Amino acid sequence: MKAMTATGRTDRSVELTVVAEPRPRPNEALVKVEAYSVNRGETFQLETPRPDWRPGKDIAGLVVQAAADGTGPAVGTRVVGHPPQGGWAEYVAVPTDSLAELPDGVPAAIAAALPLAGLTALRLLRVAGSVTGRSILITGASGGVGHYFVELAAAAGLEITAVSSSPERGARLRELGAARVVPRIEDAVGPFDVVLESTGGPNLPKALAKLARRGTLIWFGQASRQPVTLDFFDFFAGPESATIRHFHYADSDASYAEDLQTLVRLVAGDRLHPEVGLVADWTETAEVLTRLRDRGVRGNAVLTVA
Known part of the structure; x- marks a missing residue:
């Protein structure tokens, strides 16, 4: 499959490469990514990337393989997720306690802006x-x-x-x-x-x-x-x-799934409005990251995966 990987360069911090498709653990669902959001903090991580790390923590897409342990959404469910890494890709394995179901009225490009900031x-x-x-x-x-x-x-x-x-x-x-x-x-x-x-x-x-x-x-x-x-x-x-x-956002008694579901419910009810300042094709990720790092994007930047 294709995925964005870190280059370690400042002029072009990621590039599109071919990597192995994820092999989900029993508590993970395989999600076909439709959109992902990039965060300014990730531009700092890309300056000195770890060899075993691939970027991407905010995604929305479609479950194509349900978790083997029976938890989480079924195949064909639209979801928003917060994987530990690797979300800037065609597919990503996401723990089911980090996934929330998306109603039809919430577009993937809007939902992808929710996880980290929301x-x-x-x-x-x-x-x-x-x-x-x-x-x-x-x-x-x-x-x-x-x-x-x-x-x-x-x-x-x-x-x-x-x-x-x-x-x-x-x-x-x-x-x-x-x-x-x-x-x-x-x-x-x-x-x-x-x-x-x-x-x-x-x-x-x-x-x-x-x-x-x-x-x-x-x-x-x-x-x-x-x-x-x-x-x-x-x-x-x-x-x-x-x-x-x-404060660290990961330190919570609630699961990501629970809180993502709350955020989705508020968006679907027109009570929370993600600020999406830019939507582009994922082949433009490197350029968007540069703009984001230099504060050239108002609100969230979202990339769509063809």
């Missing part, structure tokens, strides 16, 4: 705790996670201030339910009960200073790729007794 946003909302009436600040809100989180959190009654340097993307965040959008963390008017921080570098201390007493900062990314320096005494200047919590 799961992260849904689980961030869960970690933030009881949110009704509480104030929250989210940095790096222009990306896929930010869009999903704002829409989900606004529907749950949260008062959201989103940080986005793009006026166009800021306008969209307001449409999705953000109470306020500011171009810089310094412009946010706090204090906030919860801060979601995804940029790292000098922005994390700035975001921390916006917390209310005994507030919580949830650290879920470092898009700036810069390390963070914190001064213990800064905590006494504002966010006294604050908590900093590390």
